[in-house]
Amino acid sequence: xxxxxxxxxxxxxxxxxxxxxxxxxxxxxxxxxxxxxxxxxxxxxxxxxxxxxxxxxxxxxxxxxxxxxxxxxxxxxxxxxxxxxxxxxxxxxxxxxxxxxxxxxxxxxxx
Numbered sequence: 177x178x179x180x181x182x183x184x185x186x187x188x189x190x191x192x193x194x195x196x197x198x199x200x201x202x203x204x205x206x207x208x209x210x211x212x213x214x215x216x217x218x219x220x221x222x223x224x225x226x227x228x229x230x231x232x233x234x235x236x237x238x239x240x241x242x243x244x245x246x247x248x249x250x251x252x253x254x255x256x257x258x259x260x261x262x263x264x265x266x267x268x269x270x271x272x273x274x275x276x277x278x279x280x281x282x283x284x285x286x287x
Contacts, residue, residue, distance in 0.1 A: 177196075177221060177224050177225070177228075178193045178196070178198055178201060178203075178217060179191065179193050180220075180224045180227070180228075181217045181218070181220035181221055181223075181224050182212060182217055182220075184220045184223060184224060185212050185216060185217070185220060186209065186210070186212065188209075189205075189209045189212075190205070190206040190207040190208075190209045191203060191204065191205055191206060191209060192204040192206065198214050198217060198218050198221075199214070222275075225275050226273075226274065226275050226278070229275045229278040229279065230269065230272065230278060232278075233268070233269060233272075233278050233281060234269060236283070237265050237266075237268055237269070237283075240265055240283065240286070241262060241265050241266070244258065244261070244262060244286070248262070255287065257287035258287055261284055261285075261286055261287055264284040265283070265284065268281060268283070268284075
């Protein structure tokens with residue numbers, strides 16, 4: 177998470193991080209990367225946590241969509257229920273702003 181937080185601040189940062197705790201880890205800044213304070217890095221943790229939760233949610237959603245992609249082929253007529261299910265999956269990330277909201281998502285039931 178530390179490296180992801182650093183990359184939020186400086187996507188081009190060249191850095192090596194040893195350890196998982198921001199208070200005790202060793203950070204080595206390479207190739208002229210301007211060091212970032214541990215406080216600034218830690219301030220990015222909630223954003224990184226949200227991004228990681230959304231990535232996980234999207235991966236699960238994409239798997240469920242992929243499982244029904246064959247129904248969307250041009251030689252198949254998809255039922256209204258399946259169309260609604262797939263649209264609900266595509267819309268599942270809309271309006272989510274916190275990790276708690278992401279973790280509370282309930283996937284629709286496949287018809």
